[in-house]
Amino acid sequence: xxxxxxxxxxxxxxxxxxxxxxxxxxxxxxxxxxLRRLPKRGSHDPATIHAILDDGFLAHVGxxxxxxxxxxxxxxxxxxxxxxxxxxxxSRMLRELEGGIxxxxxxxxxxxxxxxxxxxxxxxxxxxxxxxxxxxxxxxxAHKTKALQVISEHLIRGxxxxxxxxxxxxxxxTSVLEFSVEEASAKIRTGPPADNEEDYVLQxxxxxxxxLSITGAPVPDAHMSNGHNVPEYILKYRAR
Amino acid sequence: xxxxxxxxxxxxxxxxxxxxxxxxxxxxxxxxxxLRRLPKRGSHDPATIHAILDDGFLAHVGxxxxxxxxxxxxxxxxxxxxxxxxxxxxSRMLRELEGGIxxxxxxxxxxxxxxxxxxxxxxxxxxxxxxxxxxxxxxxxAHKTKALQVISEHLIRGxxxxxxxxxxxxxxxTSVLEFSVEEASAKIRTGPPADNEEDYVLQxxxxxxxxLSITGAPVPDAHMSNGHNVPEYILKYRAR
Numbered sequence: 001x002x003x004x005x006x007x008x009x010x011x012x013x014x015x016x017x018x019x020x021x022x023x024x025x026x027x028x029x030x031x032x033x034x035l036r037r038l039p040k041r042g043s044h045d046p047a048t049i050h051a052i053l054d055d056g057f058l059a060h061v062g063x064x065x066x067x068x069x070x071x072x073x074x075x076x077x078x079x080x081x082x083x084x085x086x087x088x089x090x091s092r093m094l095r096e097l098e099g100g101i102x103x104x105x106x107x108x109x110x111x112x113x114x115x116x117x118x119x120x121x122x123x124x125x126x127x128x129x130x131x132x133x134x135x136x137x138x139x140x141x142a143h144k145t146k147a148l149q150v151i152s153e154h155l156i157r158g159x160x161x162x163x164x165x166x167x168x169x170x171x172x173x174t175s176v177l178e179f180s181v182e183e184a185s186a187k188i189r190t191g192p193p194a195d196n197e198e199d200y201v202l203q204x205x206x207x208x209x210x211x212l213s214i215t216g217a218p219v220p221d222a223h224m225s226n227g228h229n230v231p232e233y234i235l236k237y238r239a240r
Numbered sequence: 241x242x243x244x245x246x247x248x249x250x251x252x253x254x255x256x257x258x259x260x261x262x263x264x265x266x267x268x269x270x271x272x273x274x275l276r277r278l279p280k281r282g283s284h285d286p287a288t289i290h291a292i293l294d295d296g297f298l299a300h301v302g303x304x305x306x307x308x309x310x311x312x313x314x315x316x317x318x319x320x321x322x323x324x325x326x327x328x329x330x331s332r333m334l335r336e337l338e339g340g341i342x343x344x345x346x347x348x349x350x351x352x353x354x355x356x357x358x359x360x361x362x363x364x365x366x367x368x369x370x371x372x373x374x375x376x377x378x379x380x381x382a383h384k385t386k387a388l389q390v391i392s393e394h395l396i397r398g399x400x401x402x403x404x405x406x407x408x409x410x411x412x413x414t415s416v417l418e419f420s421v422e423e424a425s426a427k428i429r430t431g432p433p434a435d436n437e438e439d440y441v442l443q444x445x446x447x448x449x450x451x452l453s454i455t456g457a458p459v460p461d462a463h464m465s466n467g468h469n470v471p472e473y474i475l476k477y478r479a480r
Contacts, residue, residue, distance in 0.1 A: 062311035071302035073348040108313040120410040140404035170360040212458030
């Protein structure tokens with residue numbers, strides 16, 4: 001975070017790479033990332049935001065075309081405040097985003113179902129990040145390859161070194177975008193239900209049903225010749 | 241599906257409640273839901289779309305304010321082509337959506353990491369639905385309560401009957417929106433990696449690493465008196 005500017009504006013933390021844009025961002029913060037609801041669940045702390053982004057691998061990216069919003073799921077990788085997205089050069093999402101239109105990238109991790117005694121106080125335990133920014137296309141092949149490595153290692157560390165890297169033709173067929181996070185906020189809910197005082201006497205089981213992501217046994221490709229051991233980094237993969 | 245109009249337009253299936261809007265929707269389909277990329281992974285079949293929506297419980301809802309897109313995670317429930325969303329009456333998302341602005345609701349279920357021999361052919365196995373439509377606020381308390389029940393039962397079937405239902409004050413503090421799906425498309429990827437022919441000889445482990453959602457042991461609320469058994473519908477909950 002050494003290159004980042006972290007400033008406090010009112011009760012909001014903001015962070016940005018360019019000091020010159022901080023005041024603008026502080027203004028934008030009010031309308032875009034201000035935590036209106038349940039601010040006790042919210043955070044603008046970069047470490048909190050980065051931890052959630054690093055724990056996830058699937059983002060939902062929003063952009064708007066002629067007033068019509070689109071929300072598209074996509075993998076991503078992170079390096080500091082840059083997020084990398086990739087896909088086919090023909091992808092509508094990437095072609096629109098690379099024009100630098102305003103975008104929103106959201107990552108949500110579900111941790112559990114919060115079962116209260118009243119319907120009203122049911123909730124989820126979750127961690128989410130809503131990040132605003134703009135993307136630009138990476139043209140330089142070396143930079144592009146590096147960004148693809150970031151995405152690959154973000155998804156499954158150790159894989160990149162083992163596989164055949166992208167050919168020139170494959171690089172050309174792939175669009176890679178660098179999404180600069182201009183503002184972001186995190187929301188986290190943890191812990192038990194919070195019921196109304198008078199409801200605690202109700203004879204209803206209450207608590208949290210944890211939800212976890214796990215990996216199943218690796219399914220080897222039928223085209224693989226015998227004698228391939230499953231690599232350690234796959235066996236030890238921690239689902240998120 | 242008895243009340244639905246299902247029409248085929250070119251190679252696209254569309255479905256809608258109001259026959260009078262079908263042509264409009266068929267036109268919109270071109271720009272919004274046309275499956276540009278990898279159409280073999282895509283579907284406009286209502287049964288496919290509904291099955292994915294029923295398997296998920298978390299949506300990412302996109303809307304745009306003054307050209308700035310927002311993507312917010314939220315729970316939902318489904319009844320036919322209506323999706324129900326809820327939250328605090330103070331929620332920015334719900335207050336914007338209830339004005340009937342164009343919205344996009346996306347549900348993504350990750351099934352596995354597809355590990356190919358080349359970096360280029362890595363992929364995810366997943367099921368996703370991108371639904372376009374508009375929302376309206378449900379004002380009638382009985383309809384509102386019914387919609388909340390749909391959301392609750394969608395999340396965890398059996399819970400609603402056991403808990404204290406919403407009071408008049410709680411209903412007032414809750415906004416419930418009915419999101420009418422006007423168009424939707426599904427994308428599904430399953431199966432092993434598809435490598436280039438010449439890469440099959442590479443000595444790289446290839447296959448699929450399945451990713452599954454499971455529940456952990458229910459965590460009882462510390463405020464609960466002893467003697468509460470965990471209900472069957474919680475023990476038998478199938479994480480999705």
